Amino acid sequence: MVAAERVVPPRVAVAERVAAEAGFQQGCIPEVGRLLRLAAASKPHGLVAESGTGAGVGTAWLHSGLGAGARLITAERDEELARRAAEIFADDARVSVLTGDWRLLERHAPFDVFFCDGGGKRDAPERVVELLAPGGLLILDDFTPSPHWPPRFGGEVDELRLFYLTHPALEATEVLTTPVSSAVVAARRA
Numbered sequence: 189m190v191a192a193e194r195v196v197p198p199r200v201a202v203a204e205r206v207a208a209e210a211g212f213q214q215g216c217i218p219e220v221g222r223l224l225r226l227a228a229a230s231k232p233h234g235l236v237a238e239s240g241t242g243a244g245v246g247t248a249w250l251h252s253g254l255g256a257g258a259r260l261i262t263a264e265r266d267e268e269l270a271r272r273a274a275e276i277f278a279d280d281a282r283v284s285v286l287t288g289d290w291r292l293l294e295r296h297a298p299f300d301v302f303f304c305d306g307g308g309k310r311d312a313p314e315r316v317v318e319l320l321a322p323g324g325l326l327i328l329d330d331f332t333p334s335p336h337w338p339p340r341f342g343g344e345v346d347e348l349r350l351f352y353l354t355h356p357a358l359e360a361t362e363v364l365t366t367p368v369s370s371a372v373v374a375a376r377r378a
Contacts, residue, residue, distance in 0.1 A: 331362065338350050
């Protein structure tokens with residue numbers, strides 16, 4: 189059996205091109221993107237949110253799994269990046285790109301899927317958890333895998349990762365996305 193090539197959704201390719209043109213190098217990697225697509229697809233009528241739109245690569249991955257009855261709202265504080273990302277989704281009324289701080293998302297909560305890639309992850313982790321609907325999924329990437337428990341980073345306990353992995357309102361796990369990166373995936377308990 190020959191392995192099928194993994195296709196990149198068209199809007200992801202557009203967003204990657206926009207990111208390259210803008211010199212934005214912190215876009216979502218395909219391994220995390222596929223996880224985002226899966227999360228969005230699991231909530232076909234859900235409200236999906238993202239903090240840290242960047243040039244829209246992660247947004248495009250979320251969009252690729254978005255159900256016909258779902259909505260996607262994302263916030264980016266860099267005005268130029270937000271403008272460019274909004275152009276990618278201008279033809280889809282289900283998608284809203286907000287320009288400003290991640291806290292703009294708060295008025296739209298609770299979320300069925302929240303990809304917390306920008307603000308909130310480090311500066312307001314308790315608030316991030318509160319923005320999830322019961323059964324809502326939280327995805328946090330850009331962690332370095334740790335074989336230790338509690339998880340360590342830079343020789344010390346990774347308090348941020350530990351917060352999410354042990355939060356009493358979450359059922360959480362860490363998944364390897366590449367040999368050198370991981371993501372925390374969590375569901376809010378009902």
